Amino acid sequence: MVQAVQRAVRILRELASTGPRLGVTELADRLGVAKPTAHALLRTLEAEGLVVQDRDSSKYQLGPDLVRLGNAYLDTQELRTRSLTWADQLANRTNEAVWVAVLTGDRVLVVHHAFRPEGAVQILEVGSSIPWSTCALGKAIAAFLPADERERLLAPEPAVLTGASVTEPEELASQLKEALRAGYAIEDEESAIGGAGIASPVFDRSGEVVGALGIVGPVDRLLAESARQELAVAVRETARNLSRDLGAPRGAAPRTTKT
Structure with a gap:
């Protein structure tokens, strides 16, 4: 160097x-x-x-000039450019805000944010950086990484943002195993009190996970028993369609069996 x-x-x-x-x-x-x-x-x-x-x-x-460089990165980020239409469709389908993110080191970077339709005043979160272990987006990506990369993320002490943040690597590993099985990951007030998320991985033409797409919103709305499964299906289907738009082979998409 x-x-x-x-x-x-x-x-x-x-x-x-x-x-x-x-x-x-x-x-x-x-x-x-x-x-x-x-x-x-x-x-x-x-x-x-x-x-x-x-x-x-x-x-x-x-x-x-860092803003200009950051905007240039976003403009050339294929996942972001391909996700614009799919994120809008998911926001309209679920009536929730949609984030698209990539993994950078041990954090996820939000590269696109589709606002919740008919919502109150909302703050654009593009550029936000969040510890991977505290959000559904990060867990959705980590679950589908190669084993050695996943172990690298699980090795350090997990970040703590709220009292609900997972602090035990074993519990995180269990959550990743469930996300791998279900095709989506859950965030339950782990990065913000009262907030929740449901996210699924996105794959590129090589079949490797390149990011995640998910909805974010109040925990009582996203994780309510009556809504959670329907929302998860919508997120999973949209992530699969985005993956195919990126050229991912069918076998790379998260499985869609009932959970």
């Missing part, structure tokens, strides 16, 4: 995760480098529009 590039990326990640503003000394300490080195990296990133310096505090924050 090129050390300077690696350090520059670490600066961006530090500003993204612990910002919004950090000084040269703080960033140098976090990177374990001398202040002149951190300052040189920051000036280079600033020249490229990836960070900006606040005039009042002299601290640095993420720059506007």
Whole structure:
């Protein structure tokens, strides 16, 4: 690896995760480098529009060109572009908001968000990053990964966002096994109090899981006994259709037997 590039990326990640503003000394300490080195990296990133310096505090924050780069990623992300119509159809069919996500490291990144029809004011969640183990999208992806990748995700201590977040790897492994059998995964207030999700994996032409599609909403509406099975079927069928749109072979789609 090129050390300077690696350090520059670490600066961006530090500003993204612990910002919004950090000084040269703080960033140098976090990177374990001398202040002149951190300052040189920051000036280079600033020249490229990836960070900006606040005039009042002299601290640095993420720059506007990152938005352009992020939008470029979304525009060229095949799963997102292929999912637009299918997500809208699922939102209309279930009357719930729909998220499409990909796995990045140990988190899922929301790449598309179809609003709930006839809902109240809603916040666009594209770009949101969520620990994989706390959401249905992440569990739907993890369940269909190769065994070694799945074990890698299960190895660290699970993230905790609420009192309902699963903290035992054995319980998570059991949930993944059930998702593999059923073709969909469930989130029950694990990332937000009162929130729930139902998601299914999406496959590409190689037959590998490339992301997940699911509905999100209030737990009492999504996981009610009278609605849960019907919603799960709708999510599973839509994910299967999206997978086929991506060229996935029929054998790659999650099974659709009753659960």
